[in-house]
Amino acid sequence: MTDQFAEPSSLGAVIIGRNEGERLVACLASFPQDVRPLVYVDSGSTDGSVAAARAAGATVVDLDMTLPFTAARARNAGFSRLMEEGAPEFVQFIDGDCVLQPGWLPAARMFLIEKPKAAVVCGRRREIHPEASIWNRLCDAEWNTPVGRAKACGGDALMRTAAVREVGGYDPQLIAGEEPELCVRLRAAGWEVWRIDQEMTLHDAAMTRFGQWWKRTRRAGHAFAEGAAMHGAAPEFHWVTETRRAVVWGLLLPLAGVVGSLVTPWAAMVFAAYPLQVLRLWRRMGWERAVFVTLGKLPEAAGVVQYHLNRVLRRRAGLIEYK
Structure with a gap:
C-alpha cells in the first residue's frame, strides 16, 4: 500500500x-x-x-x-x-x-x-x-x-x-x-x-448493561456543562442548548412533579410530558432511540450537577468510565 x-x-x-x-x-x-x-x-x-x-x-x-x-x-x-x-x-x-x-x-x-x-x-x-x-x-x-x-x-x-x-x-x-x-x-x-x-x-x-449506558450518558452531561462554562458565551454558545435541555428535562420537571405533588395531586400531570416527548421524537428517530434520548436527560442532568458541584467545592472531577 x-x-x-x-x-x-x-x-x-x-x-x-x-x-x-x-x-x-x-x-x-x-x-x-x-x-x-x-x-x-x-x-x-x-x-x-x-x-x-x-x-x-x-x-x-x-x-x-x-x-x-x-x-x-x-x-x-x-x-x-x-x-x-x-x-x-x-x-x-x-x-x-x-x-x-x-x-x-x-x-x-x-x-x-x-x-x-x-x-x-x-x-x-x-x-x-x-x-x-x-x-x-x-x-x-x-x-x-x-x-x-x-x-x-x-x-x-x-x-x-x-x-x-x-x-x-x-x-x-x-x-x-x-x-x-x-x-x-x-x-x-x-x-x-x-x-x-x-x-x-x-x-x-x-x-x-444499563449501568454502562447510564454512566456514559452522565459523562456526556458533565461534558455539556463544562463546555458551556468554557465557551457558552456569544457567538459560540457551545453546548448551552444541550445543558439547558438536560437541566429542564432531567432535573426541573421531575423536581416540579415530585414537590408539586405534595401540594396537589394534579402536579403529577407534569410527568405526562415525557411520553409526549417520546411520541414527538419517535417520528424522527424511531421509538427505541426516542425513549432513551428522553430518558437520557436524567443521567445528563446528574452529570451537569456533578460538574457544578465540583466547581463550587473546587474539587477536581474524576473520570466517568463506562467500561
Whole structure:
C-alpha cells in the first residue's frame, strides 16, 4: 500500500488505550505500513498492550499515571512524541478500541489537501456489534452525524498538525468532550471542521448493561456543562442548548412533579410530558432511540450537577468510565 501516499512521512497516527487487548491488536493492524510515525499512548495497561504495540512497529509512550488521567492528556502526549519523531503534515487520532476502515486515510488526506482551511475531517464511525445490545445500537445511531461542514468531531479524526499545534492541542484538564472543545478553538482561529461521506472506523463499545449506558450518558452531561462554562458565551454558545435541555428535562420537571405533588395531586400531570416527548421524537428517530434520548436527560442532568458541584467545592472531577 506504499503507493497510496505521495510522501510516506506526510501522515502519522496517535492511538490511545488501556487494556484493550485484541481490540488494540486489530486497531494497529488496520494501519498501512507507510503511516509513520505510529504512536501508541498507554495508560497503565496490564494485559500486554505495550508489547503488542511494539511488535506492530509503534512507538510506545507510557503515560505518567501519577498525574490525573484524561484522554486529552494522553492524546497530547502522543502528539508531542509524533512531532519529535517526524512531524507529519497530518495525524490520525484514534481510540484503541477502534479499527480503520479501508479507504479512509487516502480519502481523508486528499480532502485536507484540497481544502487548505480544513483542520479536521471525520467520517462515519460505526459500532462493530450493534446487534449485541440496545446500548451499542444507540451509540451507532449517535455517531451518524450530518455530512458537510461541522462544529465538532469525535475521538477518531484526521487532523492537520499545523492547526493542532497552533491552538495548543487538547485541553488536558477535560475528562470528557475534549474533541468538540478543541474544535471550538480551531474554528475561532479560522480553521474548518468537516464530516465527509466516507466509512472511517469501527468501534467496539462493548456495552451490555444499563449501568454502562447510564454512566456514559452522565459523562456526556458533565461534558455539556463544562463546555458551556468554557465557551457558552456569544457567538459560540457551545453546548448551552444541550445543558439547558438536560437541566429542564432531567432535573426541573421531575423536581416540579415530585414537590408539586405534595401540594396537589394534579402536579403529577407534569410527568405526562415525557411520553409526549417520546411520541414527538419517535417520528424522527424511531421509538427505541426516542425513549432513551428522553430518558437520557436524567443521567445528563446528574452529570451537569456533578460538574457544578465540583466547581463550587473546587474539587477536581474524576473520570466517568463506562467500561
